[in-house]
Amino acid sequence: MVAVPVVPLEPDALKEWARVVVGCGDAQVPGRQFELTLENRQWRGPIRAVKPLPESGEQRFWSFAENASPMAKELAGLMSFGPVSPEITNLIQSTLLPASEPIHVAEVFLSGLLEVSEQGRYEFVSGVQEHLQQSMLDIDKRLVFRVLSDYVSKLYNQTPLEFRAFLQRHSDWSDEQWDQLGGFAELRQRVQDKEEQLFINSDDRQSVVSPDFQGETGMDDIHHLFPGLPSLSDISCDVPTDVLESVVPTAQDEVLGALVPEPIPVRVVTVTVLPDTLGLSTVVKPLSVITFSPLSSLSKSFSFRLVKLERQGNPFARLFQQSRGWYLNPRSYENYSYTEQLSPDLDLELAQIPSGTFMMGSPSDEPERYDDESPQHKVTFASGFWMGRYPVTQSQWRFVSGLTPVNRKLESDPSQFKGANRPVEQVSWYEAVEFCDRLTQHTGRTYRLPTEAEWEYACRAKTRTVFHFGDMITPGVANYDGRESYANGPKGRYREETTPVTEFNLANVFGLSDMHGNVWEWCLDHWHKNYNGAPGDGSAWIEGGSIDGQSPVKDQRRVVRGGSWYLNPRNCRSASRYRSNPDVRSSNIGFRVVLAPR
CATH class of the missing domain: 3.90.1580.10 (paralog of FGE (formylglycine-generating enzyme))
Incomplete structure (x- = not known):
């Protein structure tokens, strides 16, 4: 029986290992026990781990979260938003995590979080990916998708916008294209921008969204996702101007006031321009209720200097x-x-x-x-x-x-x-x-x-x-x-x-x-x-x-x-x-x- 400590080559891990060596009572490092089977001084197969990896994906995630280095945990989290391969991992390292080293890649790939599918591809063990994604920020999803879609679009000689549109047209794909791009399409579905997460439902709430606000929430995307919807300009009815003047500001205040980082339901109605009034026109009958995040219109991404000492x-x-x-x-x-x-x-x-x-x-x-x-x-x-x-x-x-x-x-x-x-x-x-x-x-x-x-x-x-x-x-x-x-x-x-x-x-x-x-x-x-x-x-x-x-x-x-x-x-x-x-x-x-x- 051989006990082997697992010590990442990072200062924090080495510090903890040094505390173990000098006998600090509360110090501990992860490790594995192995039983070596030797017959006639010849090796008869792989070393068998006496203490196997946890069975469930959730247990494996928590074991990794407790024992892995901070850099490996961040790398695994970023990897969870895309297909897993050495090439994609290198891309994420070079663009989003340049301080990471090969040792961190080894930590992730040898952690038990991944398995090899029947097609010979790396995949996260069931239950692991969801926990990794929950440990990351929303902005990380967007960054990973941006990097991956830009990278693959270049391989297909398309602009990023053309490639993202191409990813949405699954029904047009050949088996070969699906085999190559299915992972990216699923990624697109999971991490698409919040302003494109528009779903029809049947809420009875009524409010108004101005034309400017509609444009910012991506109305073109609504009709792309739901081609059966009539155009906004096709639905109209007359309403007194005084109703317009009271309802439009109220609705905008409602949307602004609901500033939370989750989607909210808003009933969309059409508006026609009346230059002699507010420039917003007559309110029309409700189209339907869609869900969108006010972040897409009221917030913006910003860059800042993140520092580690x-x-x-x-x-x-x-x-x-x-x-x-x-x-x-x-x-x-x-x-x-x-x-x-x-x-x-x-x-x-x-x-x-x-x-x-x-x-x-x-x-x-x-x-x-x-x-x-x-x-x-x-x-x-x-x-x-x-x-x-x-x-x-x-x-x-x-x-x-x-x-x-x-x-x-x-x-x-x-x-x-x-x-x-x-x-x-x-x-x-x-x-x-x-x-x-x-x-x-x-x-x-x-x-x-x-x-x-x-x-x-x-x-x-x-x-x-x-x-x-x-x-x-x-x-x-x-x-x-x-x-x-x-x-x-x-x-x-x-x-x-x-x-x-x-x-x-x-x-x-x-x-x-x-x-x-x-x-x-x-x-x-x-x-x-x-x-x-x-x-x-x-x-x-x-x-x-x-x-x-x-x-x-x-x-x-x-x-x-x-x-x-x-x-x-x-x-x-x-x-x-x-x-x-x-x-x-x-x-x-x-x-x-x-x-x-x-």
Whole structure:
């Protein structure tokens, strides 16, 4: 019997292996046990694994998720959106994951996630692909399909648009074409853009979509997918102009107000141009109800700089957390954003946070943790939401402070450290709530502070590391008291003030910046000394059931997250949490907003 450890050639894995070698009690690495069958000193066949792979695809996925390197997990997730072959894997590596190495490919192909079909092709074991896709972002689907369709379209000497249209005409294909392209066609069906996911149903809701809005949602695609539908211009009826003037804005507000990262049903009616009125014309009888995502019209993809903080040189040097030699490993990444236009020259940008599950709190072996981060517990978000890409700035605060009050007055310029693009500070929890209430009243969409679970989920952005950029922090990636170090890491500059929210030009996978340091950020929740009894659905943990300060415990302390310019790096960790009285104003505390789904 031979026990063989499985150690990927990456710093984190080597660190854990070193801890096993020196006898750390809680250290462990994956491995396999083999029984060698030798007869007459001759090899009689393959080595038989005593501990076979798990039977179900779900078990194999979780085994892989627990033991594989982060890079291999990301590679497997991207591979799950397309046909599996060495050629396609190399394409994904070179275009979407250039930092990956052959060792990561080997991890995936030898992981037990894949099997060889009767046709001799690689396929994911049943149940694995769905779990891998759920672990990735929506934008990853689009990126993979874009890369694959562009690649194959070149092989067929077509433009990408021609090729995508060709993929939809399955009935015209020969057996040979289906054999070659069936996988891509199925991929197209799975990850087609949300604005093309249009389905007829029979809801009785009535609303109106303007011609401009129809064009943005891809009406040509409706008729391509459903050729039996009559043209919009073929259906008409007369309605008084005053009905038009009231119903069109109402419908547009309804669509805008339903800004959530899932499809919504909207009843489509035809509209004829009347130049002498609104330029939108008479409303006609309903055509049918279609489902589309408002993201296609109201959001856009944006690129940002995703950064990982890694150790330079010999990976074994990281085992000793030397004080020098850390470097930034940047890459370009994409997500969806929604921009709330506050004025012609001022906006508030939000990033899409997808639904998902994560472990909230810190593990018992995380360096410099606090006891109030226990126990770690699973939190599941059934639906996504939108969060401000940055803390609210002083220019945004100044605009909203000039809007009609809801419950209290707001100072227009409360901050100690002045600067239009610096985070607003010296604002209490009550004033931050008033900001959200005024923004809600002004836009017709529901803005609020994030719950504590939303904040940590958004900060971690599908990572399990101490910070979203890795297990180390330096003054080059965040604003904190750089005279102090984290886990014997590097020291550096102490700025003694806030910095502009775009100072470091980096973000996590969701596109959120300034999540570590600069200013603490108010959350909705009341403070609790640990997570015993915490909700598991991501909702605010409120005593008395009120989030507006009107409950019998309205003055109970509230949670702040993220650390600040004034504090040591220990307080800037993803799991770090603190509390403050809701009426406190401090140059350490600001906030960011969440756009809540309805």
